Amino acid sequence: MTEVYNFNPGPSPIPAPVLKKAKEEMFNYENSGMAVMEMSHRSPLYEKIHYQAINQLKELLSVPDDYEVLFLQGGASLQFAMVALNFLPENKEAAYVLTGSWSEKAAKEAQTLGNVTTLATSESNQFKHIPEVDLSKVTEKTAYIHLTSNNTIYGTQWSSFPKEPAVPVIIDMSSDILSRSIPWNDVDMIYAGAQKNAGMSGVTIVIMKKSLLESANDKLPPSLSYKQHASKDSLYNTPPTAAIYITSLVTDWIKGLGGVEEMQRLAKQKADLIYSVIDGSSGFYTGHAEPEARSKMNITFKLTNENLEKEFLTQAKNTGFIGLNGHRSVGGCRVSTYNAVPLNHVEKLKSFMETFMKKNA
Template sequence: MTNVYNFNAGPSSIPAPVLEKAKNEMFNFEQSGMAVMEMSHRSPLYEKIHFGAMDQLRKIYHIPDEFEVLFLQGGASLQFSMIPLNFLGKNQKASYVLTGSWSEKALKEASALGEVETLSSSKDNQYKYIPETDLSQLSENVAYVHLTSNNTIFGTQWPTFPKKKNVPVIVDMSSDVLSRNLPWEDLDMIYAGGQKNAGMAGVTLVVIRKSLLETANDELPPSLSYKQHAKSDSLYNTPPTAAVYITGLVANWIDECGGVEEMNRRARAKAEMIYNVIDESNDFYTGHAEFSARSTMNITFRLADEQLEKAFLSEAKEAGFVGLNGHRSVGGCRVSSYNAVPLKHVEVLRDFMIDFMKKNR
C-alpha cells in the first residue's frame, strides 16, 4: 500500500499508526482470546473501549460537560430524519441553510415530517460560496437551524459559524469533524459519520447539548430517540463495536499528534499546497469554490476541457493516486485531504499536478 495515495472522499484514509495498532491488538484484545467484534458489548472489556473512546473525544474536542457524546448507527443520513422526529414539534418549522447536496437531502427528509423553510442558500451560483446567514431574523416558531459545515461535493466550508441567538443550532460535520476547534457556545448539536475523519464506516458521532436533549419528543420508538440512546450510554442496542474501537484509536492518535489544533494546522498547510498550484496555473486548473469559502478538506477543480480532465485522472491513477475523481453528480476533480492523509502524499500530488501542467500546456 506504500505506492497508493488515498484521496478518497469517504470512506477515506485511516492513520497508519491506527491501522498498525489495530492489526496488533484488535483480533486478540488484551489477550482475551477474542477479537473486538466478538466480545459482548455488555462486558467490561468492551465498556473500556466504549467509554474510553467517549472520554478521549471529550478531551481532544474540548467538549463541555453540558453536552452528551453518543455513538449511533445508520450513518449521518439517518440524522436527517431523526433530528426532525426528535425536535420538530407541531406548529413549528425547521430552518435550513443550503450549501450543497447534503443540506438539500437533510431539508428534503425533514420536509416529509413537518414544516421547513430555507433560511439562506448558495444554490443560485452552483454552491460556490457560503451564504450570509443572520440567525437573529428567525421567527418565533422555528424549532432549530440546520447547517452543513463542509460540503464535500462542491468544496466549500463555513470559515466561521454564525452567532447563535435563541434558536438551537444543529450542524452536520461529517466531512470536517475533528479538523478544527468548535465554538460550543454557538452550537447545540453536531453529528458526523465516522468514515472520513473519525475512523471507519459504521459509527455516527453525535454531540448534543443536554438542554436540547430534554426537549426531545418522548413518544418516539426507542431506537429513534436521542433521549433513549443518551440514557443507555449508546448501549441501547448492540453498537458497531469495531468502528467504536477504531474511533477511540483515532482520537488517541490525534491527541498524540498535538490535538485538534494540530489537525487544523496540518489541514491548512495541505490545502494551501494544492490551492497554490491552482491559483498559479493561469487557469490550467480552475477551482470551483470562491476564495472565502474554500474547504480545507475537499478541494474541487476542473481542467480546460473534458479530454484533458480524463487524461489527468488516467495518468494520476497510473501514478498511484486514488479517489481524485469529482463526485458523479458534478464531475471534475476532487482532492480530499482529511486528517489521516499524510503531508508527503499531498506533496507528491502537488508535484504531479505541476508536471502534468507543464507537459500539457
C-alpha cells in the first residue's frame, strides 16, 4: 500500500500519537469496561474528560478568567446563526468583513435574522488580500464585528486583528485555532469546528467573554442560547463525547510538543517550504494570495494550464498525496498544512513539486 500524505482541507489529519492512544483506551476507558461513547455524560468518568479538555484549551490559548469555554454541536455553520440570534437585536446592525466564502456565508445567515452591513471586503480582488478595516465606520448601532481569521478556499489569513475596537469582535477561527496565539484584549469571542486543528468533526469550540455572554438574548429556545449552554457547562444536552475526548488528547499532544507557540513556529516552517517552491518557479506555480496575506494553513496555487494541473494532481494522488485539489468553486490546487500534518510530509511534497516542475517546465 502506498504511504498516504494527508493534506485534506478538513476533516484533516489527527496526530498519530493521538490515534494510537485513542486506539488503546477509547474502547475501554480507564478499564471501566465501557467505550467513551457509551458512558453517561453525567458520570464522573466522562466529566473528567470534559473538564480536562476545557482546562487545557484555557491553558494552551492563555484564555483569561473572564472568558467562558463551551463545547457545542452543529459545526461552525450553526454559529453563523447563533451569533446573530444571541447578539443582533432589532435596533442594531452587525458589521461583517468579507474575505471569502465562509465569511460570506456567515453574513448571509445573519441577514436572515437582522440588519447586516459590510465593513470591508476583498471581493473585487478575488479575495487575494485581507482588506483594511476602517473602525470609524463602527457606530453606536453596530452590535458586533465579525471576521474569519483564515480563509481555506482562497488561502489568505489575518496576520493581526483590528486593535481596540469600540464594539465586540467575533472571529470564526475554524481553520487556524491552536496554530496561533489570540490577542484577547482585541477579541471578545472565537468559535471553531474542531476537525482541522483541534480534533475530529462533531464538536465546535466557542470561547467568549463573560460580559458579552451576559448581553446575549434572553428570549431564545434553550438549545440556541449561549447563556443556557454556559450555565450547564456545555452539558445541557448530551455533548459529542467522543469528539471532546479526541480534543482532550489533541490538547495533550500540543502541550507535550511545546504549546501553541511551537505550533505557530511549525506552521510557518511548513508553509514556507511550499511558498518557496511557488516563488522560485518562475510562474510555473502561481499563488492566489498576495504575499502579505498568505495563509500558513492553506496554500492555494495554480499551474500554467489546466491540462498540466490535472496531470499534477493525478501524479500527486498516485504518489500518495491526498487532498491537493482546490475547492470546487475556484479550482486549482491547495495544500493544507494543519497542526497534525508532519513536517516530513511537507518536505516530501516540496520535493515532488520541484521534480514535477523540472520534468514539465
